[in-house]
Each structure stands twice: as C-alpha cells, then as structure tokens.
Amino acid sequence: MYVRYFSRLLSAMAGPRPVVLSGPSGAGKSTLLKKLMEEYNGVFGFSVSHTTRQPRPGEENGKDYHYVTREAMQMAIDNGEFIESAVFSGNMYGTSKAAVQDVQAKNLICILDIDMQGVRNIKATDLNPIYVSIQAPSMEILEKRLRDRKTESEESLEKRLHAAFVDIGFSKEEGLFDVVIVNDILEVAYEKLKVVLLEEINQVKKTSMSL
Numbered sequence: 001m002y003v004r005y006f007s008r009l010l011s012a013m014a015g016p017r018p019v020v021l022s023g024p025s026g027a028g029k030s031t032l033l034k035k036l037m038e039e040y041n042g043v044f045g046f047s048v049s050h051t052t053r054q055p056r057p058g059e060e061n062g063k064d065y066h067y068v069t070r071e072a073m074q075m076a077i078d079n080g081e082f083i084e085s086a087v088f089s090g091n092m093y094g095t096s097k098a099a100v101q102d103v104q105a106k107n108l109i110c111i112l113d114i115d116m117q118g119v120r121n122i123k124a125t126d127l128n129p130i131y132v133s134i135q136a137p138s139m140e141i142l143e144k145r146l147r148d149r150k151t152e153s154e155e156s157l158e159k160r161l162h163a164a165f166v167d168i169g170f171s172k173e174e175g176l177f178d179v180v181i182v183n184d185i186l187e188v189a190y191e192k193l194k195v196v197l198l199e200e201i202n203q204v205k206k207t208s209m210s211l
C-alpha cells in the first residue's frame, strides 16, 4: 500500500509525461493537436520548435515556431541549447530545452510535434514521453491532403512524400511508438488520441484542482 502511495506521489511530483506526436507531413498532427488544445484549455502546452523554413500564411513567430536563420540555429545547436534537431525537407527543425522547460514549469502536458529523426533522438534522452504516431489511411489520401492544404511547392511536396514513405515503414518498428493512430475520420482519430492521453489529462486536472 505504501509502495503504491509513494510511487503515485513521485509521479505527481515529476509532473505529467510529455507527448510526442509524429508521423508523415499531412497526416493530421497539427489538426489533432489543435483540437486537444481547444478542448483541454490549461492542460496541454505546445513545445514551440525552432525552424529555418519560412512562415506559412497565418503562422505566428513564437506561437507556431521560432523562425530563425540557419546561422542562428546552428549556433544555438552548437551551444547545446537543443534536446534534438533534424533536417526535414531541406529545412532545419529543433526542440530547444527552453521550449520543453517553459511548458513543464507550468505543470502542463508538453506536446512535441516532431519528425522521425526527432523521435529517435528523443529516445536517447530522459524525457520519457508517450510516443504517438499519426498516420494517414493511404499514401494517396496523404498526397491529396497535402496538395489541398496548398502550403507546399511541387519540390517540397515531393520531398515530404518521400519522407512519408520512409516514415510509414519506420512507424511499424516494434517498440518505437506506444500507439499508432490512423487518422481517417478526424473525430474517430481524435477520440482514440484522447483515450491514450486520458491518464495524463486526469492527473493534470486533479493537480490543478488541488492547488
């Protein structure tokens, strides 16, 4: 009984486990993440990554990403400011230590939206997140979603589809992800995601109620 009590106490003190959302570009990670943030106000916090890609219309510096030059990003990486970084579709992306700490300091569930290289790099850290892979139902549907989003040039689209092909193979690797969710019907995928995160959501709600 005491063992269970102390292990619960220790896990509450450690704060909620972060969540890694990964999967091909266009699979629906940002869409699902946005729904979580809207439904659970004050439960989740987004780890704002750095990137060297240009902002898309509607994206905000400091909210969607920290948009930086290659030189600034490389310097920060060399200074040890990042827990992981990767080159994706010709641009640099990375999770700074500060991005994660900012969210964890508020005792929120930290969500990282990162590519497969990031997943492998995070595995080598002590972050201990829940790893969720979001997949589209097929390559054809993925391509249609990416084209319809109208954010990519033909060149960028080709690179992203190639990365997606590799990603789909890796997502089947034993033990890499805690769960793989196929995002076909959005509401169904969202319900599945909530079930996976329920324990952490309840922990944050309970802690904030007792404060």
Ligand SMILES: Nc1ncnc2c1ncn2[C@@H]1O[C@H](COP(=O)(O)OP(=O)(O)OP(=O)(O)O)[C@@H](O)[C@H]1O
Pocket: 023, 024, 025, 026, 027, 028, 029, 030, 031, 032, 145, 146, 148, 149, 183, 184, 185, 186, 187
């Ligand atoms: N279940 C779904 N059914 C139909 N369209 C969807 C579904 N989920 C997402 N979409 C649409 O597909 C497009 C890609 O989704 P989203 O931008 O969330 O993908 P992503 O995985 O975050 O991509 P990236 O890694 O490039 O940021 C968006 O236009 C979104 O509205």
Ligand SMILES: Nc1nc2c(ncn2[C@@H]2O[C@H](COP(=O)(O)O)[C@@H](O)[C@H]2O)c(=O)[nH]1
Pocket: 022, 023, 024, 025, 029, 049, 050, 053, 084, 085, 086, 088, 093, 094, 095, 113, 114, 115, 116, 117, 118, 119
């Ligand atoms: N390894 C990392 N990957 C990241 C990070 N931030 C985003 N990403 C991934 O990049 C691609 C493309 O994103 P987009 O916004 O240009 O469409 C996508 O798979 C993201 O998950 C990061 O900090 N590290």
